[in-house]
Amino acid sequence: MSHAPRPAQSYWHAVLRVFDMSLGQMIWSKRTVFMVLATGAPVAIGMLLRGIHEIGMSSFRVNGMPVPGPVIFGGMIWILYLRFVVPVLGAFYGTSLMSDEVEDKTITYLFTRPVPRGSIILGKYLAYLACTALVVLPSVTAVYLLIAPVGGGSIGATFPQLLADLGLLAVGLAVYGAVFALIGALVPRPLVAGLMLVFGWEQVALLVPGYLRRLTVAHYLQALVPHSMPQDDTVTAIQSLFSEPPSIASSLLSLAVILVVSLWLAARTVERREYILQQ
Amino acid sequence: MMSDERSGAVGPHERVAGAGRGAPATEEVIAVDQLSKWYGQVIGLNDVTLTIGPGVTGLLGPNGAGKSTLLKLVTGQLKPSKGTIRILGEPVWGNPALFRRVGLCPEQDAFYDRMTGHEWVTALLRLHGYGEREAADTAMGALEQVDLQDAAHKRIGAYSKGMRQRVKLAQALAHEPELLVLDEPLSGLDPLARRKTIRLLRSWATLGRNVIVSSHILHEVEALTSNILLMHHGRVLAEGNVHQIRDLIDEHPHTVCLRSKHPRALATALVGNEDVLSLRFEEDALFVQTARPDAFYARVTEMAAINGAGEIYEITSPDDNLQAVFEYLVK
Secondary structure, three states, rough: OOOOOOOOOOOHHHHHHHHHHHHHHHHHHOOOHHHHHHHHHHHHHHHHHHHHHHOOOOOOEEEEOOOOHHHHHHHHHHHHHHHHHHHHHHHHOOOOOHHHHHHOOHHHHHOOOOOOOHHHHHHHHHHHHHHHHHHHHHHHHHHHHOOOOOOOHHHHHHHHHHHHHHHHOOOOOOHHHHHHHHHHHHOOOHHHHHHEEEEEEEEHHOOOOOOOOHHHHHHHHOOOOOOOOOOOOOOHHHHHHHHOOOOOOHHHHHHHHHHHHHHHHHHHHHHHOOOOOOO | OOOOOOOOOOOOEEEEOOOOOOOOHHHHOOOEEEEEEOOEEEEEEEEEEEEEEOOOOEEEEHHHHHHHHHHHHOOOOOOEEEEEEEOOOOOOOOOOHHHHOOOOOOOOOOOOOOOOOHHHHHHHHHHHOHHHHHHHHHHHHHHHHHHHHHHHOHHHHHHHHHHHHHHHHHHHHOOOOOOEEEEEOOOOOOHHHHHHHHHHHHHHHHOEEEEEEEOOHHHHHHHHOOOEEEEOOOOEEEEEHHHHHHHHHOOOOEEEEEOOOOHHHHHHOOOOOEEEEEEEEEOEEEEEEEEOOOHHHHHHHHHHHOOOOOOOOEEOOOOHHHHHHHHHOOO
């Protein structure tokens, strides 16, 4: 058996190879159970609401006024997806891109291949994005199909809004994933740091008047939401009080900068950092 | 002759000439210069300078000797704290292209357990730039080399320890590297698989490829090669041919075991001779430590010939096996 020497691969070719290898691993990982639960819960809620509506037990009312399905759907996008599912999935998957390989000691097999180390995290990041988008976006679509027709809502009229929501959540998964990939490449216990970022920094910084909120992903994502923010609790009320949402264009630009810089730093960190496996 | 600083009571890292080393620079497979690696306050490797030439080289030492650290440095998994490494004439750290020429079978029992052996080796070959079909065929060929073709489509998670060891070996050699780096490759293999693996690695070397293999079990390495590096406490104690290392340690105290019906009479005849350092009894055996083994053997042969201190029915030297060589050097 003799093989001709392999030609050098381009950086992006290496990224795609790592993506190929990682996607299946990610889909069948234990985290997928959590992801299915996280994205399945809104669908279950949607089914419940639809069921209630279908049997005519009650209509959805706020202050005695019936609430159409698209408004309920908008609230679910805010409360369930934007505040919980997207950042938490980003934290769970993004921080694990490198740390799982290091903890499982399988990183050795990747680091001793003729691919740039940076391409490894980028390939795994793309696998994360595909994996989460494949689960989150159908979940959102299912919720929409269940909820939108309720209370006189029209699927046809609100379909563009669904597309905007899907785009928004895809952007959210991409940006949060990039930020958490960087955290995963940098710190030893990245999940803890990631969750602190989601439930600590992102929440607190949004409440503080001034420029601090510009250092959060949520600030820019919220500006993209096509629905009005539900006044579901005190925190939200305070947030809306100080809310000075940036324009959609500047939000998209800011999110693109966060994404590119985070991924670049993550790749650079993996290129340069020495990962010492525990004996 | 290369030298290194002394480590404990062992003596310098001594290089034995004529052991397949000292090859011209173009034939240097691994060249390490003043290499050190610290893990915080802990020294993993301490100021090691060596060159490894073509063929099979064994890396021997107890757990914690620095073998794995050296191999991790050699395969670019760790960055040197000090010093330089060149593999096949190229620097290692930050040079992924080098891994087209290097294969590694790591020590750790770590896998993507949900993948089958074939899927795993194929996926790793794809990282080398192999096309899908070619990678699949090459992976199967590698699995056949390690006798795993029948289990190729089983999940690695269902493999036995020996099978896992063999699939690790398959991924290391599948792309036919010029240098194969094996960290404890025979660990967990049954005797038959061990014999086949040793045969495979030997045949690999006869094809002009290079193998560096680490182990803390001396007879494993002895079965693979007579070219060895002895490591202890992060230093290379000695390197060269097993037999020449034995000559080297002949300069150190040497133990001979004499079995006789009258060991005490034998001891009486030997005590006081200048070549005898110490004596001790163990049942019917007399263990003699000598600093001049040649002179001592000559004296014992003479005594046995004239039956001067009773019949000596067995003379053995623990130095006849590699374990003793190793023990001598690390004491």
